[in-house]
Amino acid sequence: MKAAVVVFPGSNCDTDCFHALFDVMKMPVKFVWHKEGTLPDVDLVVLPGGFSYGDYLRTGAIARFSPVMEAVRQHAESGRAVIGICNGFQILLEAGFLPGAMLRNKTLSFICTHVWLRTENNATIFTGKLNPKELLRIPIAHGEGNYYCDDKTFKRLEDSNQIVFRYASESGETTDEFNPNGSRDNIAGIINAKGNVLGMMPHPERASESMLDSVDGRKIWESLVG
């Protein structure tokens, strides 16, 4: 499996993603500057976290018009994998790859902490190595991760198993108490209907080595490698 990590002005998790895939997973990885109109021949595109365009206007609102996004769209349409992490997820929402939108965290504060996630769908290309309901300990770091969608969209997401991760307690309860940002129904990650585009607020690349306190995020990369 080969990967490309897209770099927008203001991305700041691009080298972390590169490191997790290249050094930890031993994958060939290329950086792709957002001005590029084409992608190298890769199986996986990573839209990394950060503050693309300073989060001006709305998170991800300007990055979605970067020239590379047309190539990312074609990559996704061909059925190959795209993962958007944190700001990458916000870009996927603004670009319409995934339904819904992000609001300010209910606390209005930037939250940087480890959270527990419950795997809601382990039958995706991103989660195949996870057990049903497997709990992952992965950090979040965002000010706008309060996932919103209307009732109709929410029903569609639920009915077609597109909710992949929910914020949970260490024992797997998905109550309000364990919802850090106010996301609808504790949603932390969703996938498109076709099953090849995943958006998630938590950072698996920051939880891929034991020296980083958790290796749970690595299972997402391992699932992709197959």
Next chain:
Amino acid sequence: MYKATVNVTLKKSVLDPQGKTVLHALETLGFQGVKDVRVGKYFELAIDEEKREKAEEQVRAMCDKLLINPVIEDYSFKLNEA
């Protein structure tokens, strides 16, 4: 030339955590009459068009394409000759 002023608000169905916090702050300051606060955005656009209809069309296109996110936001605008 026209000057467009665009007001953006969160949709009624969308909770506004910022508005809630401002409401609580106002209450703490003793403003007991205030029952709800919604925080929005405001844009001023200078539009170089001769015809009003063209300018309106431009503003709508800009709102729909970039300035607002229709999933969570509504907008209204006014157009004045500049």
